[in-house]
Amino acid sequence: MAASISSFDFKGKRALVRVDFNVPLDKEGNVTDDTRIREAIPTVKKILDGGGSVVLMSHLGRPKGGPASEFSLKQTISCLKKLTGNAVLFAADCVGETAFTMSKNLQPGQILLLENLRFYLAEEKGDPIFAKKLSDHGDVYVNDAFGTAHRAHASTAVIVDFFPGKKMFGFLIEKEMRSVNQILNSSQKPFTAIVGGAKVSSKIEILNQLLTKVDNLIIGGGMAFTFIKAKGGAIGSSLVEAEHIETAADILNAARKREVNIYLPKDTLAADSFSNDASIQECPTHDIPQGWMGLDIGRAAIDEFVHVILKSKLILWNGPMGVFEMSKYQSGTRAVALAVASATQELGAFSLVGGGDSVAAVNQFGVADQMSHVSTGGGAMLEYLEGKKLPGIEAILNE
Secondary structure (H helix, E strand, C coil): CCCCCCCCCCCCCEEEEECCCCCCECCCCCECCCHHHHHHHHHHHHHHHCCCEEEEECCCCCCCCCCCHHHCHHHHHHHHHHHHCCCCEEECCCCCHHHHHHHHCCCCCCEEEECCHHHCHHHHHCCHHHHHHHHCCCCEEEECCHHHCCCCCHHHHHHHHHCCCCEEECHHHHHHHHHHHHHHHCCCCCEEEEECCCCCCCCHHHHHHHCCCCCEEEECCCCHHHHHHHCCCEECCCCCCHHHHHHHHHHHHHHHHHCCEEECCCEEEEECCCCCCCCEEEEECCEECCCCEEEEECHHHHHHHHHHHHCCCEEEEECCCCCCCCHHHCHHHHHHHHHHHHHHHHHCCEEEECCHHHHHHHHHCCCHHHCCEECCCHHHHHHHHCCCCCHHHHHHHCC
């Protein structure tokens, strides 16, 4: 049985905490979205306030199995200092001799950040020897990295073997699990899922899983065009996954049998090139002229989607409605973000938002704090919703 962070006595203990500081950076190495770091702070403060010290470990980006300055976690230190109000020590190698000396001499109230775990291929391979080395940095282990909980990596799933009776979840993972379980187990109706993004292929499993639970399924973004094509529509030069047209048709049929309402965009904001400077026109989604591509949902689709969202009591949102990174094509995603916020704040709905683009959208439109929960792990959240067992979660639950 896992220990509980709420009741654990951290006095005089070094807590080795797996966090997810895989955050976006600008060209100067500044953190542009501190959500994941900010969400780890309650766990860090709990340990420090309890008389312990904290050794933080994380990955950043996808380095090719060796050190690279653009993937150094050193770039997160100023953000971490600001959010904790503490000095932060930094070890330039997560398993180097200096790093072990630093963690060994850590005093209560101090924070040490280790360099990027993925500078070693052994991390993603789940190498037990690497995991054993990492375990020497702490007396207790805390996993607070929901974004990597679906990976069987050395620092998430293998390392727990070296902390019998002294392994636990941090506050963030506890909150993530509560929020997903509320979506899975709630009897509140209507339940509406909003699924967007570019590709159907990455969402097949979650769409099939959602059909067993939701009353309404709203589909937007580039993936909507594969469904429109499956219904015989003309989609011009819009994104389509030809090999998944049949899959889309199967999902539409399954929804009909289960009496789930599927909402596809009635109209589309189409452009003559993938550019903020393109010429644009609104047209029916099933009748987009050749040479034009849908880059956002149109006004009729916005009205319909917002109407459905505002009647919902349970809302899951994963994926944008269009290319909202370009100002010309952000109306649909903004309208959905504001509608989910209104349903939550004014009408008492429970809302769960997850997936990098959806999280970026609620931050961009200033409504992140108006959602019931904004998940820090898109892939992990979807796999958990699909009913899969996540290695990083299971490793702690199973002693």
